[in-house]
Amino acid sequence: MTDDHRDVPLGTSGRAGRGSQRGTTPSTAARSLAGGAARPPRRPSDPAGASGPGRPRLHAVPDDASAEPPPSAHDGPQEPPPTGLPLDEVLTAVVAAAQRVLGDDWESRLARMLATLRRRLSGDYEVDDFGHDPEVAELLVQVLEPLAEKWFRLEVRGVHNIPAEGGALLVGNHSGTVPIDGLITSYAVHRYAQRTLRPLAADLVFALPFVGETARKFGATLACTEDAERLLGRGELAAVWPEGFKGVGKPFSERYKLQRFGRGGFVSSAMRAQVPIVPVSIVGAEEIYPLVGNLPSLARLLGLPYLPITPFFPWLGLLGLVPLPSKWIIEFGEPVRTDAYAPEAADDPMLLFNVTDQVRETIQQTLYGLLVDRGGAFF
Amino acid sequence: MGRVVLVTGLSRDIALRCARLLADQGDALGIDKVVGVDVTPPREDLGGVKFVRADIRTPVIAKVIAVEDVDTVVHLDLGPAHGRGAAKELNVIGTMQLLAACQRVSHVTTFVLGSSTAVYGTSARSPALFTESSVARGGTGSGFPKDVCEVEGYVRGFARRRPDVRIVTLRSAQVLDAGAPLASYFANPVLPTVAGYDPRLQFLHVHDALEVLRRAVVDEGVQGTFNVAGDGVVMLSQAVRRLGRPTVPFPPVGFGTAARTMLRAMGSDITPDLHRLLMHGRVVDTTALRTILGYAPAYTSAEAFSMFAAGLQPGLLSGRGAS
Numbered sequence: 268m269t270d271d272h273r274d275v276p277l278g279t280s281g282r283a284g285r286g287s288q289r290g291t292t293p294s295t296a297a298r299s300l301a302g303g304a305a306r307p308p309r310r311p312s313d314p315a316g317a318s319g320p321g322r323p324r325l326h327a328v329p330d331d332a333s334a335e336p337p338p339s340a341h342d343g344p345q346e347p348p349p350t351g352l353p354l355d356e357v358l359t360a361v362v363a364a365a366q367r368v369l370g371d372d373w374e375s376r377l378a379r380m381l382a383t384l385r386r387r388l389s390g391d392y393e394v395d396d397f398g399h400d401p402e403v404a405e406l407l408v409q410v411l412e413p414l415a416e417k418w419f420r421l422e423v424r425g426v427h428n429i430p431a432e433g434g435a436l437l438v439g440n441h442s443g444t445v446p447i448d449g450l451i452t453s454y455a456v457h458r459y460a461q462r463t464l465r466p467l468a469a470d471l472v473f474a475l476p477f478v479g480e481t482a483r484k485f486g487a488t489l490a491c492t493e494d495a496e497r498l499l500g501r502g503e504l505a506a507v508w509p510e511g512f513k514g515v516g517k518p519f520s521e522r523y524k525l526q527r528f529g530r531g532g533f534v535s536s537a538m539r540a541q542v543p544i545v546p547v548s549i550v551g552a553e554e555i556y557p558l559v560g561n562l563p564s565l566a567r568l569l570g571l572p573y574l575p576i577t578p579f580f581p582w583l584g585l586l587g588l589v590p591l592p593s594k595w596i597i598e599f600g601e602p603v604r605t606d607a608y609a610p611e612a613a614d615d616p617m618l619l620f621n622v623t624d625q626v627r628e629t630i631q632q633t634l635y636g637l638l639v640d641r642g643g644a645f646f
Numbered sequence: 647m648g649r650v651v652l653v654t655g656l657s658r659d660i661a662l663r664c665a666r667l668l669a670d671q672g673d674a675l676g677i678d679k680v681v682g683v684d685v686t687p688p689r690e691d692l693g694g695v696k697f698v699r700a701d702i703r704t705p706v707i708a709k710v711i712a713v714e715d716v717d718t719v720v721h722l723d724l725g726p727a728h729g730r731g732a733a734k735e736l737n738v739i740g741t742m743q744l745l746a747a748c749q750r751v752s753h754v755t756t757f758v759l760g761s762s763t764a765v766y767g768t769s770a771r772s773p774a775l776f777t778e779s780s781v782a783r784g785g786t787g788s789g790f791p792k793d794v795c796e797v798e799g800y801v802r803g804f805a806r807r808r809p810d811v812r813i814v815t816l817r818s819a820q821v822l823d824a825g826a827p828l829a830s831y832f833a834n835p836v837l838p839t840v841a842g843y844d845p846r847l848q849f850l851h852v853h854d855a856l857e858v859l860r861r862a863v864v865d866e867g868v869q870g871t872f873n874v875a876g877d878g879v880v881m882l883s884q885a886v887r888r889l890g891r892p893t894v895p896f897p898p899v900g901f902g903t904a905a906r907t908m909l910r911a912m913g914s915d916i917t918p919d920l921h922r923l924l925m926h927g928r929v930v931d932t933t934a935l936r937t938i939l940g941y942a943p944a945y946t947s948a949e950a951f952s953m954f955a956a957g958l959q960p961g962l963l964s965g966r967g968a969s
Contacts, residue, residue: 390887396879396929397774398846473926474770476842476898483844493773493780497931 397465397494398483404463407485411454418592419551421451425599428545429460434499435602436537437464437506439547440525440630441514444556444575447590448549452506453485455597465498467491467507471572492536499540506547507533509623516561516573522553523638525631531623534605535613543602546626548633551595554644556580593644596637600629648678651863652716653695654702654744655723656682659823660760660852662690664720664859669694675864681714683707684723702740708747717753718863719744722760724797726790726827726917737793738800745804748811758862759801759815763848763873764791764919766817768926775931778817778871785926789919812869814862819848819875819930819947821855822954827917833958834914837886838905841895845927846879851945851953858941865939872939873930876947882924885951890961898925 365373386392387402394400415421429435439452449466456464466482467490473479488494490507498505508514509529517526537544560576579587603626612618653665661682669680670693682692683700698714700706702723711719721744724737748754766776768791769784786795798815805813822829828847831837858874886893896904902921909916936942945953 388887389890390884392884394846394879394881394884396846398844398879398881400881470771476840478842479770480842480844483846488774489771491773493775493777497775 394484397486397488397498399463399465399486400484401463403481403484404457404486407481408454408457411450412458415451415454415458415595418590419451419555419595420592421455421551421595421597423455423459423597423599425601426459428599428602429456429462429504430543430545430602431460431462432502434502434540434542435504435545436495436499436533436540436542437504437545437547437599438528438533438626438630439506439508439549440523440634441508441510441552442517442522442549443552443554443590444515444558444577445590446508446515447555448552449487449506449508450485451552451595452547452549452597456504456506462504465503465505467495467498467505469511492532495533495536496540499536499542509533512572516558516575518561519553519557519559523550523634525627525634528623528627531616531619534619534622534626538605538608538613538619539610541606541610543604543606544622544626545602546600546629546633548598548600548630548637549595550597550634550637550641551593551644554593555590557591591645594641594646596641598633598637600633603629648672648676649718650679650681650714650716651677651718651720652711652714653680653682653720653722654684654740655721655725656684656695656697657686657688658684658722658725659825660821660855661720661722662688662692662695663852664722664856665695666693667856667860668863671860675860677863679714681710681716683710702744703735704743705747707744708750711747711751711754715753716751718756718758719748719754720758720760720859720863722859724760724762724794725825726919733790734793737790738796741797741800745800749804749808754808754811756812756863757801757804757814758859759798759813760859761798761815761817762790762794763817763819763875763928763930765794765798766928766930767791768845768922768928770926772926772928775929776873777931778873778934785922790917791919812866814868815871816858816862817871817873817930818855818858819850819873821850821852822950823852827920828923829954830914831909831916831920832885832889832891832954834909834912835891835959835962836908836912837891837893838901838908838916839882839886839893839895840898840901840921840925843898843925844881844883845924846881846929847885847923847927847947848875848879848929849947849950849954850875850943851950854941854943854945854950857944858935858939861939861941868939870934870938872935873932874935874943875930875932876943876945876950877932878946878948879927879929880947880951882927888952889955889958890964892962901925 365377369376392400392402437452439448442448449468453464453466456462463486466487468482468487470489472482472487473489488498495505495507510526511529513526534544556575556577558575558577562574562576566572566574577587581587603622608618651668653661655661656665665680665682668675668677672678672680672694680695681698682695683698683702685699685701687697687699698710700710721741723740726733748757763776765782765786766772766780767782767785771783773780782795786792801813801815805811820826820828854876855874862868894908902918905916905921932943
């Protein structure tokens, strides 16, 4: 409430119609008020309406502005004008805006949000041993939602193949220069299967500042046997992209051709934990950053596995980092059961190779099918 | 005839408390005498502990073991120190002399090493939780972690040469008492952090540390290596928020210098082995402690930390939170 009252003198200082007395533009306060809180109901004395025509008029009569004595120009923003905006209208506008953003129960929702913020700031929340912070993860999922649904127009198939409870290992194809497919798969599992996915990521992720921190809070952990078996043993849903950097950093010309599936470590982890392997086929990630070139020597110098060149990346700067809006389909395939094998079978390399190939072939065939279904990559 | 226990590093808080605990409960535990050694006498009350002023870096320690008829050695004289050379001398050379002395004396039957989880190092390539069989994948190249690795190596060598000696290695997380590097770090009014990293930390309450040491000394059936830490983790960001202390993020490159300069300006200091810990953190798995040693820590990491925080001055931002 106190904030609302403070807003008022700020807004009224950009006086309606008169503009700021410096003569060129209305004051920033007036502009922000016009564009911001006052959106839902147009107030009759809106400064936006009056300052619009006010601007050219002041331009047209520069003498008028320059004739103003300097001290009054200085006083203008400081001195609150006698006839301000009506308080109750501003209040109504704020309430209407809150209702529009937060819904009808905006008061309780706002209170809840503030309570959460307060709790976060006092450090009063739980993270698990891996650093998974469910509240941050939930927030990230909400941030990802427009990216997945609106930008990538994500279509998810075979959600019923994700076990509703108990451990399972999701195995997916990896692509797209930047491993956004991991994020979108996590989003899809969270949104459509209502389970938390624990992605297993390369050590480079955790070596990078901010990325590693966020990844841990999102639920990711290092792709190593210990972590994989620990997660699966706890009945968590883990996900692994066995192609690794070979998959993410492959040239655009080799899109949707699966690389070697690591050394089959994921199969042995799943066998030891006796959990099913769910093949995940991801279509669309290949086109987000088409990798047309690579700078291996510079990448080595920076300690990176590859340094991509895309049709947009170094050339357009930060704009080149916007992923292309390809159409995505994620299909969760029929689970491959591992409980038919004894846990000791995890030490049989031939069996591991066979199961690895089986999973790889399943994903490859599904990818071909999905590509036909999808049609054009972008439209 | 009861046992005679030798505790090294008596001027350290945890060592003195351990020695006093063993001396106080001596009758019940079958311990006749507890001998404590260090170069400086402890400032607190010794209780029933016999203090012998001896330097474990010299062969004098062999005489102490022989004269006092010691059968159990509890080696707690390990720790990071600000003067790097002195710390290495004490940690590594002290352990070597102590083990050399023990090897010659046939009546030593038990050796308890108060090691640290620093032996696992800390790096981005480390698994989320270390088990006793995990190997360090980085971060043990220098400083205290390197010392601990070397000390444990010497103890393993001793175990090969004297297979009749029962050896218990306790890799404990940091006990936040006076002198612990993280305790003095958290006591600063403003905390330097590494920008973009939020390490997971684990703490151990002194009650649990003492209880595990007591069991290691007394329980004849216990042998091997155990991780000792409170359950759960505390993120650094969480810890500083609970303390209500503002942080200053520094870039990873040059963090050591920047943090040291800043903390020295505030009249404190930071040990170099904290730099990496503040980037990647370190969490251990305590399953072996529960199943083999049969002890479940009474305090979680978060509880141990909040009890430590209660003893500190409230931070600048303490009024901000709900608590």
